[in-house]
Amino acid sequence: MTAPTADLLDPTSSAYKKARKRHIKTIKNRRENVEADWTPFRAAEKKYKARFPPPDLSHVLDLALADGSRAKEIEMGWWKGRVDAVDVKEIPLKHASGRPGYVFPDLPGLVLLPRFVTDDTQRELVRWALHDHARPPNVNNLDTHYVLPPEGLWNSYISSPDLVIHPVASSSGRSHEIVVAEPAGPRTLISNPPASPASFSSLASEPKPLAAPSTTVLPLSTSALLPKLRWANIGWFYHWGTKQYDFTRGKEPVDPRVRQVCQNAVSAVPWEVVFESDEAEGWGEDEPDWKRWDETYEPDAGIVNFYQTKDTLMAHVDRSEVCATSPLVSISLGNAAVFLIGGLTRDVPPVPILLRSGDVVIMSGPACRRAYHGVPRILENTLPSHLHVTSSDEDWTPYAEYLKSARINVNVRQVFPKGFEPHLENH
Numbered sequence: 001m002t003a004p005t006a007d008l009l010d011p012t013s014s015a016y017k018k019a020r021k022r023h024i025k026t027i028k029n030r031r032e033n034v035e036a037d038w039t040p041f042r043a044a045e046k047k048y049k050a051r052f053p054p055p056d057l058s059h060v061l062d063l064a065l066a067d068g069s070r071a072k073e074i075e076m077g078w079w080k081g082r083v084d085a086v087d088v089k090e091i092p093l094k095h096a097s098g099r100p101g102y103v104f105p106d107l108p109g110l111v112l113l114p115r116f117v118t119d120d121t122q123r124e125l126v127r128w129a130l131h132d133h134a135r136p137p138n139v140n141n142l143d144t145h146y147v148l149p150p151e152g153l154w155n156s157y158i159s160s161p162d163l164v165i166h167p168v169a170s171s172s173g174r175s176h177e178i179v180v181a182e183p184a185g186p187r188t189l190i191s192n193p194p195a196s197p198a199s200f201s202s203l204a205s206e207p208k209p210l211a212a213p214s215t216t217v218l219p220l221s222t223s224a225l226l227p228k229l230r231w232a233n234i235g236w237f238y239h240w241g242t243k244q245y246d247f248t249r250g251k252e253p254v255d256p257r258v259r260q261v262c263q264n265a266v267s268a269v270p271w272e273v274v275f276e277s278d279e280a281e282g283w284g285e286d287e288p289d290w291k292r293w294d295e296t297y298e299p300d301a302g303i304v305n306f307y308q309t310k311d312t313l314m315a316h317v318d319r320s321e322v323c324a325t326s327p328l329v330s331i332s333l334g335n336a337a338v339f340l341i342g343g344l345t346r347d348v349p350p351v352p353i354l355l356r357s358g359d360v361v362i363m364s365g366p367a368c369r370r371a372y373h374g375v376p377r378i379l380e381n382t383l384p385s386h387l388h389v390t391s392s393d394e395d396w397t398p399y400a401e402y403l404k405s406a407r408i409n410v411n412v413r414q415v416f417p418k419g420f421e422p423h424l425e426n427h
């Protein structure tokens, strides 16, 4: 359990003293000058990951501070950035909420929609993620290693928190078919060739062997396993070994509730304003495709990320989608996080953005869709009150309990142009 932030900020507390001791020990063991080898992205990750001293968020953009209705939420958990930390431009949205969106002159195609998702829809999406989505036929990170119940880990946990779930490796002979190991823990940095219409068929026919189950994981109760749920696939199946989609497995439908939020977000943005000063480089041969997103945007893949407060997501580029410019819509739920987004290499210093529950980030266009980004920090104790336990809705209680130490990110992409179906020989 992490010590509460308030304690860590108090030099007389035992939590502070313990963290300081641990910090001094880490520093002592560090090779001299190691920091000189860090790319600007790595340096920023280290800064925001640090448990001691707790990171200073005065350079982190926090647009909730521009919204009076979020004052209570901001006071929660001590963490707060600054409304003017980064150069942003406010843009009007085409929808009725009255809230603005924001664009970043230094990163065309990045759009931030603070509190775009209503409190009710946030709760609905949390229920969807845990109750409806993280179960077969969708794949999650634990499937390779554990024999999960058919009703999904969440539903099994609700009915039987003490039920023991067994590892795959000890319970079947599946392992002889298996060649490539999938990381059991956090996502790793495998560099993959970017997908494109030209490389699509060769990447699609590359073998996608099943991952090997861990031989060291132990049987665990559903309640002990739940915090280890890290991701669940949406739509086309993503193959972690090759970092490519496995189109031979077909695709699951994108849930209508998720699709609707994404469609609403994309159609609320005045794209001509977002890309007005863009040099139109990297859009391909035809006219920039943002001009037709109203008709052509159709999400067909993605991932739900489940983070515990200690989890991070390393710098990466999402480049497996054939559509390399189409909007990627990223919805934040639960505790807040520091999100870093830089440029085409890790040498571009990233912009730090504080994402709170209900915020939507859109990454679109050739520069932003291929930009390095990551999540070095989940900010503990930042759960807004509309996600707390409430006596008026008892069904919500287990979700609220789960969220106390979690953040959920629904990350939705478009792999193919609308209506395109890949025709594969081995399909």
Ligand SMILES: O=C(O)CCC(=O)C(=O)O
Pocket (backbone or CB within 6 Å): 303, 305, 313, 318, 330, 339, 373, 374, 375, 409, 411
């Ligand atoms: O959690 C987030 O905000 C970002 C997740 C992400 O970048 C991804 O799933 O590729």
Ligand SMILES: [Fe+2]
Pocket (backbone or CB within 6 Å): 316, 317, 318, 373
């Ligand atoms: Fe990503």
